Amino acid sequence: MASTIRVRAISSGEITEVQVLIQHPMDSGFVKDAKGEIIPPHFIQQLAFEYQGRNVFVADWGTAISKDPYVKFSFKGGNKGDDLKISWVDNKGETDTTTAKIQ
Amino acid sequence: MNLRSPIHLASATLALALATITPTVAADTPDPMAEAKAFRNYFVAKFPNVKPEDFVNGPYSMNKDMRRQWEEKEQFPPYEFSLDMGKEMFGKPFKNGKSYADCFPNQGIGIRQNYPSFDAKEGKVITLELALNRCREANGELPLSYVGDEMAALTAYMAFTSRGKPFDIKIPDDPRALEAYQNGKRYFYTRRGQLNFSCATCHVQNPGERMRAEILAPALGILNAMPIYRSEWGGMGTISRRLVTCNSQIRAVPLEPQADEYRDLEYYLSYVSNGLPISGPGSRP
Amino acid sequence: MTTTHDGFAATRRLILKGAGVIALTGVGVISFNMAPAFAAANDKYPEDAFKQKRAADAIKSLYGRTAQASDKVKLDAPEIAENGAVVPISVSTTLAEVTSIAFLASENPNALAAVYRIPPGTMPNVANRLKMAKTCDVTVIVEAGGKLYSATKEVKVTVGGCGG
Numbered sequence A: 001m002a003s004t005i006r007v008r009a010i011s012s013g014e015i016t017e018v019q020v021l022i023q024h025p026m027d028s029g030f031v032k033d034a035k036g037e038i039i040p041p042h043f044i045q046q047l048a049f050e051y052q053g054r055n056v057f058v059a060d061w062g063t064a065i066s067k068d069p070y071v072k073f074s075f076k077g078g079n080k081g082d083d084l085k086i087s088w089v090d091n092k093g094e095t096d097t098t099t100a101k102i103q
Numbered sequence B: 001m002n003l004r005s006p007i008h009l010a011s012a013t014l015a016l017a018l019a020t021i022t023p024t025v026a027a028d029t030p031d032p033m034a035e036a037k038a039f040r041n042y043f044v045a046k047f048p049n050v051k052p053e054d055f056v057n058g059p060y061s062m063n064k065d066m067r068r069q070w071e072e073k074e075q076f077p078p079y080e081f082s083l084d085m086g087k088e089m090f091g092k093p094f095k096n097g098k099s100y101a102d103c104f105p106n107q108g109i110g111i112r113q114n115y116p117s118f119d120a121k122e123g124k125v126i127t128l129e130l131a132l133n134r135c136r137e138a139n140g141e142l143p144l145s146y147v148g149d150e151m152a153a154l155t156a157y158m159a160f161t162s163r164g165k166p167f168d169i170k171i172p173d174d175p176r177a178l179e180a181y182q183n184g185k186r187y188f189y190t191r192r193g194q195l196n197f198s199c200a201t202c203h204v205q206n207p208g209e210r211m212r213a214e215i216l217a218p219a220l221g222i223l224n225a226m227p228i229y230r231s232e233w234g235g236m237g238t239i240s241r242r243l244v245t246c247n248s249q250i251r252a253v254p255l256e257p258q259a260d261e262y263r264d265l266e267y268y269l270s271y272v273s274n275g276l277p278i279s280g281p282g283s284r285p
Numbered sequence C: 001m002t003t004t005h006d007g008f009a010a011t012r013r014l015i016l017k018g019a020g021v022i023a024l025t026g027v028g029v030i031s032f033n034m035a036p037a038f039a040a041a042n043d044k045y046p047e048d049a050f051k052q053k054r055a056a057d058a059i060k061s062l063y064g065r066t067a068q069a070s071d072k073v074k075l076d077a078p079e080i081a082e083n084g085a086v087v088p089i090s091v092s093t094t095l096a097e098v099t100s101i102a103f104l105a106s107e108n109p110n111a112l113a114a115v116y117r118i119p120p121g122t123m124p125n126v127a128n129r130l131k132m133a134k135t136c137d138v139t140v141i142v143e144a145g146g147k148l149y150s151a152t153k154e155v156k157v158t159v160g161g162c163g164g
Helices: B004-021 B032-046 B052-061 B064-074 B080-091 B128-138 B149-160 B175-189 B199-203 B239-249 B260-271 C006-017 C019-025 C036-040 C047-051 C055-063
Strands: A005-011 A015-022 A044-051 A054-061 A070-076 A083-090 A095-101 B117-119 B124-126 B228-230 B235-237 B282-284 C073-076 C087-093 C098-105 C112-117 C125-130 C136-144 C147-155
Touching (some): A005 A095, A015 A044, A044 A070, A054 A070, B052 B064, B064 B282, B064 C087, B117 B175, B149 B235, B149 B239, B175 B260, B235 B239, B239 B260, C047 C055, C047 C112, C055 C098, C055 C112, C055 C136, C073 C136, C087 C136, C087 C147, C098 C125, C112 C125
Parallel strands (some): B228 B282
Antiparallel strands (some): A005 A015, A015 A070, A044 A054, A054 C112, A070 C125, A083 A095, B117 B124, B228 B235, C073 C087, C087 C125, C098 C112, C098 C136, C136 C147
16 A cells, blocks of 8 residues: 655755655544534644654654655765655554655 | 625626637537636736746635645645655556556556546547546546545545646537536536625635635636645545535535536536646645 | 543643654654754643643743734735634745744634744645634744744635525
């Protein structure tokens, strides 16, 4: 099954810029469905980016992150061809992980 | 707000433009090419700081603050998932082994700018959505909902393969084609619904202005970005879906998706945007 | 509007049982071997901070102190959000030794939207997309050198009209 995580990790020599777009409903638990019933909260709580064995960025997310969440950050280092591992876990304990190559 | 005079102004401008451009054509023979030129000139003159190709970006060509938000999201647009789904759907063969590629010229790649087209055999306008469902039915598959996610994903992919290509709608030398064009134009300029708006009320008279909290898009290029991922829908939606919801929003009873008037409307609106690039799938608020 | 706390309650129970740590670490996919510089930012998911209604309470829960406004924190947010569901907001700063960045929206049901941990070597710039319930102040907190700095901007959120 295709990963929910889309990554763009681009190295410009000294700095690697990382953008991710993740397919996830990020239901806040505040919205009602057509029947008038609350759609239960279902959202990513933690998202981690690992490079060469250490976390270069960790996101703690609440219910106010948009559906199909996006985040962009940069870190020093990162060479073209190196692996960048991205993982998330949501409030239901569901997870996904992917490894992308830095371009 | 006196809405009547601006509409007279708009049609007067059009008539004046027509009279100026084609003085020898009889008044009762429509000249779509001249009308399209006048249509385009109206918007270009109204918005001298907008590059002609930029009109396809709708409200983002009209407002800086909105444009910035859009550009930021376009770095990694939310419609990527729908687009991927569309590509997958497009490539997947039907139960009988055939696929969408067998129904369309050039295997269905890079052809979106030719739709809608006039079918001489049937004497009617065929839109891309209609053509896709006909392809399905001809191959033993059930049709997709015109307002659902799947049709949106499929047309998103097809639009994507045509990105950058200019709209190239043809009106053949056939009175029925001309009638369809006229019909679409008539629908566009006719008031309807409790709010008594025509399409032109918002998209010809008031592009760039606010309708409640929204910035109105110009009619020029308004279909080039379709289908659109709307933040409001939290997903991708078809031309059919937008026409239906637009009617509802002005409190008019919507027609059935792909009703004759909607098809003719799409024909008219696409034709007058000939030359402007396909930018779909697009994003909208 | 009522909120269901089922999701949170379950997580809390799991964490108390120790199973939550497993859920968060999975098969070791998320490493908790943080350098001591991280002591200021909590290793665990800051559940309590996310439950706070008011921004001030969330900040207190997260960091235990208050922030001072700083023009070295550049908050980029729209004047009028085109749609409250997806508001692109970003921050950049020239402050040194940044260890944490948090985003809050004062009128959201729970003010805290996100907290980002910035290990050494990671740039103190983040761009994300937030949901905003209504017009309110968006605040970004930057924890740098053990101190808290902030920037705030009002973002207008309107009811959608008829679309473009």
